[in-house]
Amino acid sequence: MSKEPDFGAVRSSADLLAIARVMEERSAERYREMAVAFEVACNLDTANAFRELAEGEDRHAADFPALAGQPPRVMPWGEEDPEIADPDAVHYLMHPWHAFDLALRHEEKALAFFSVLATQSSHAEVRAEAARLAERERGHVDHVKQRLTELPVPPRDWYVDEDGPNWEAGD
């Protein structure tokens, strides 16, 4: 159900900065939602990992203060916001390492998004701003990679739940 990206929607450097800010804000919101869901699921280590990621995105969003105006009505990524994790890309037994691995994929997608704009936009101003933003995203990618090296790699059977069926549920 995805729509094709529309890179023509970004016409100026102000547009691009506003978009970059929205990306970080929405990503922070999604990680926060996941942190709550994992708390309720009693997987507190992963909940904390998502909270750390949300706080990181909050800091990234704060990099674009008053400079960023209103985002354009049409977002250039169609229905696939590169920085935002799919709500179903998680599992209730996943480990903090998986959370950062998920974040890495989205930081890489965001890097690819700005890199494409940096070469393909028809507006020189947008190309220059996108190149700066791509550089910034490279820093985020490196940071998440570093965090991954610090976290224990999950065992192969991390998703196995030993609990049996719950025939009486809801009675």
Add this chain to the structure above:
Amino acid sequence: MTSCNIPNTYAAKDFKSDVKPVWCPGCGDYAVLSSITKAFADLGLAPHQTSVVSGIGCSSRIPAYTNTYGFHSIHGRALAVGQGLKLARPDLTVLVAGGDGDGFSIGGNHFLHACRRNVDLTYIVMDNRVYGMTKGQPSPTTESDWDASAMAPPGGTGMTPFHPLAIALAAGANFIARGFSGDPNGTAEIIAEAIRHPGFSFVAIMSPCVTFREEQREWKDTMRKTAIEATKDAAQAARRLMTDDGFNCGVLYRGNRVSYGKDKVVSSKVSDLDAEFTL
């Protein structure tokens, strides 16, 4: 709530309660909850004019997460409760919700007769083709050869899956549609239209169970918005269903049957109620 502090308009968040869903992280039902609350807000409804009634299952926990009147009833009986509520309180918008197990296994008979009876309510089934709450048994919509769960017989049940839209049409539902949790805005539009449409409106929402049916994450690549306009001709709708692969989203059928009980005069006087039971 008194009339002096009821705001004129409500946002989707006003229809959400403060209770945090206990659904697994990633469950499709989170997005269905958002679509329902968005539909209520888009229709200009108020929480005190709205009710959500359910049966039992993960999906059926939804009344707890809404800030409307609600009834988390018993397994398979949500439609019985919802129809009773609508007949007693025709002024309320009644939305009945649950899962494919609740609605088509234990509640299958209620489903058939609710379609026939055509009470003015909206029935949402969050279809994940599995019993999520009891940890992975096949449901009536499960593929006949699905045996990826330890709770399924080897080789699958061998039973032909139930086609909810075809059965709803054959049994007389007045509005039939399919939505997808991965398209929350499109699904909210469908729900709003279902509520607006008189009579029994049935909306099947494909909502992945990421825990017991991991492969349903791929639905986001297979579900599509149908390019075909809805029809009010039941025979044409039936022909379309012959070639439906289960991945078309949108409104299939808008009928024009008169709702059951529409002309019933409802009185809240105990003496009038008494009179109804006089032999």
